[in-house]
Amino acid sequence: MNKTLIIGLAFLGLCSCDDGRIYPESATSADGKTVVMEGELEGFDNWASNYRVSIAGFEQADDEYASVSKVITESDIKDGKALVELSGIKDNVKLVRLCVLDRLRRHIVTFKEVDVSDVTETVKMDVGTINISMFNTIQQSFFNTTCANCHGASNRAAAGLFLTEGKSYQALVDVNSKKVEGRKLVETNNAANSVLHMVLNQQEVAGISMAHRDLVSEKNEQTILPLIDSWINNGAKEK
Numbered sequence: 001m002n003k004t005l006i007i008g009l010a011f012l013g014l015c016s017c018d019d020g021r022i023y024p025e026s027a028t029s030a031d032g033k034t035v036v037m038e039g040e041l042e043g044f045d046n047w048a049s050n051y052r053v054s055i056a057g058f059e060q061a062d063d064e065y066a067s068v069s070k071v072i073t074e075s076d077i078k079d080g081k082a083l084v085e086l087s088g089i090k091d092n093v094k095l096v097r098l099c100v101l102d103r104l105r106r107h108i109v110t111f112k113e114v115d116v117s118d119v120t121e122t123v124k125m126d127v128g129t130i131n132i133s134m135f136n137t138i139q140q141s142f143f144n145t146t147c148a149n150c151h152g153a154s155n156r157a158a159a160g161l162f163l164t165e166g167k168s169y170q171a172l173v174d175v176n177s178k179k180v181e182g183r184k185l186v187e188t189n190n191a192a193n194s195v196l197h198m199v200l201n202q203q204e205v206a207g208i209s210m211a212h213r214d215l216v217s218e219k220n221e222q223t224i225l226p227l228i229d230s231w232i233n234n235g236a237k238e239k
């Protein structure tokens with residue numbers, strides 16, 4: 001091989017292996033604020049693969065997508081407790097949340113949040129013990145706020161269907177519908193064949209008021225309804 005070519009290749013090899021010479025220090029440093037989240041996350045392992053339990057930063061409370069995020073993995077959990085650090089948080093980020101994101105980092109639901117607008121360095125986010133399972137998330141963010149008022153909150157449940165906390169799972173999963181013959185309210189692993197899916201997604205079901213669909217906000221249509229379908233299609237687990 002030509003001697004000049006050998007020397008040139010050796011020089012290129014030295015340059016490509018020396019990261020300090022190629023990248024400026026600021027490109028690898030964790031400039032910005034840091035949030036350290038600590039707590040016991042019950043139901044962490046029953047989330048479907050198309051969602052990410054994360055620590056994420058948002059510029060505004062109503063932002064649809066996270067500006068920065070760190071996915072929580074099983075390696076972050078020791079003896080049942082999670083310890084996760086999100087660093088490099090820029091000044092434009094005002095809120096950091098323990099939340100669920102989809103694959104595009106779109107915000108689905110928040111469990112806890114901390115205001116970091118006045119924080120200069122590091123803040124601890126202690127979430128205690130919290131049930132973040134898929135079903136409990138649906139219960140807290142949808143059944144409790146949208147359905148329970150008519151379905152059991154006043155000790156009376158429309159159509160005999162209780163969707164209040166502690167009763168909804170047993171009332172829904174693999175329970176035969178009283179209104180739709182041959183169908184279950186929630187058929188495990190089959191959202192499309194479940195009456196709950198039909199009602200919430202504006203399919204006409206004999207004997208069931210279409211007004212149910214009017215209760216679903218545009219945001220819930222984009223986030224919670226797909227979450228309910230995913231929960232059903234992934235086994236409709238309670239915990």
